[in-house]
Amino acid sequence: MSPLDLTAPQVYLRNCWYVACLSREVGRQPKAVRLLEEAIVLYRREDGSPVALEDACPHRKLPLSMGRLMGDAIECGYHGLTFDGCGRCIAAPTQERIPHGARVRSYPVQERYGLLWIWMGESEKAAQHPVIDIEHHDSPDWHLTTGDSLRCNCHYLWLVDNLLDPSHVAWVHRGTFAAAGTEDTPLQIHADDSSVVCSRWMYSRPPPAFYAPLVQFSGPADRLQHYEVRLPSMAINRSIFAPAGMGGPQVPQDPLVYRMVSYNFLTPVDADTTLYFWLQHRNTDPNNDALTERIAAGAKAAFEEDRLILEAVHQGMKHQRTPHIGLLLDAGAARFRKALAERIRAEDIQPDAHTP
Numbered sequence: 001m002s003p004l005d006l007t008a009p010q011v012y013l014r015n016c017w018y019v020a021c022l023s024r025e026v027g028r029q030p031k032a033v034r035l036l037e038e039a040i041v042l043y044r045r046e047d048g049s050p051v052a053l054e055d056a057c058p059h060r061k062l063p064l065s066m067g068r069l070m071g072d073a074i075e076c077g078y079h080g081l082t083f084d085g086c087g088r089c090i091a092a093p094t095q096e097r098i099p100h101g102a103r104v105r106s107y108p109v110q111e112r113y114g115l116l117w118i119w120m121g122e123s124e125k126a127a128q129h130p131v132i133d134i135e136h137h138d139s140p141d142w143h144l145t146t147g148d149s150l151r152c153n154c155h156y157l158w159l160v161d162n163l164l165d166p167s168h169v170a171w172v173h174r175g176t177f178a179a180a181g182t183e184d185t186p187l188q189i190h191a192d193d194s195s196v197v198c199s200r201w202m203y204s205r206p207p208p209a210f211y212a213p214l215v216q217f218s219g220p221a222d223r224l225q226h227y228e229v230r231l232p233s234m235a236i237n238r239s240i241f242a243p244a245g246m247g248g249p250q251v252p253q254d255p256l257v258y259r260m261v262s263y264n265f266l267t268p269v270d271a272d273t274t275l276y277f278w279l280q281h282r283n284t285d286p287n288n289d290a291l292t293e294r295i296a297a298g299a300k301a302a303f304e305e306d307r308l309i310l311e312a313v314h315q316g317m318k319h320q321r322t323p324h325i326g327l328l329l330d331a332g333a334a335r336f337r338k339a340l341a342e343r344i345r346a347e348d349i350q351p352d353a354h355t356p
């Protein structure tokens with residue numbers, strides 16, 4: 001796979017955790033989702049624990065999500081084959097014996113941070129890899145929003161590009177994140193084999209509209225934009241605002257220094273669709289629900305702005321009639337795609353060759 005070829009057949013890393021849905025979206029009704037081009041049914045057992053199974057009955061491939069739950073199992077809505085939460089067939093009511101091969105693939109799942117995480121690769125490897133750790137998650141001084149999501153009609157790597165591109169805020173988010181300096185302050189890029197960070201400090205500037213009511217001081221600010229993406233497609237976006245003169249690489253731990261971390265989790269549906277999940281974590285006013293709501297609404301509005309742009313970019317790039325060019329600001333995204341392509345190549349999993 002060329003690092004920039006979005007049409008390559010296998011552009012997904014599989015041995016990793018992806019967000020399948022918000023925890024609140026799955027319950028005692030089977031829920032059909034499509035992730036990495038695979039049809040999956042999600043539901044909860046009676047004790048609340050989540051289940052993820054291949055959403056295709058092995059008889060006539062009817063989606064199991066069209067059937068019904070029978071206790072902890074799911075019954076096919078056509079002829080009643082019934083599967084437990086591990087994908088084993090436990091009932092075949094139309095005949096005496098359970099037929100050979102009557103099983104569906106089950107996927108490791110776990111819940112963290114109000115999100116349902118799914119392992120899309122080799123099941124036996126899931127336990128060796130924890131879900132991302134949210135720093136300060138257990139600190140009473142920090143507050144984590146309950147999270148939200150958007151469906152975007154674009155390839156997930158266009159979203160990854162965007163989340164490694166601090167410059168775009170100057171044009172895409174004029175009314176929220178843009179401020180003097182966002183259009184032309186140079187970026188620093190740091191990369192290793194599993195992540196890329198594009199970051200910059202902007203000194204002594206008025207804070208932008210979204211952050212001005214949130215920072216705990218008045219006057220100009222030193223601002224950090226830290227855009228980090230980790231394999232497979234988890235973006236950690238750190239914003240720091242310090243009173244002018246306090247910011248920079250040695251910014252102190254000080255109550256006046258405002259910190260917000262936006263966690264963005266991208267789950268590919270297919271080459272044209274991505275599920276975008278996010279959480280916002282901040283170190284101020286942890287019990288201020290009105291503030292939390294304002295932040296959540298502001299973030300969603302901003303991500304809608306990104307969605308509009310990236311869906312149009314997806315169409316523009318997919319149907320381009322004339323050559324496109326690169327800009328210096330693409331350097332971080334190019335590094336990330338290279339690391340991702342290498343990891344996918346090393347993984348060497350055929351998408352359809354899973355052991356059920």
Ligand code: FES
Pocket residue numbers: 057058059060061062076077078079080081
């Ligand atoms: S299609 Fe499921 S039992 Fe026949």
Ligand SMILES: [Fe+2]
Pocket residue numbers: 162168169172173302303306
């Ligand atoms: Fe954006």
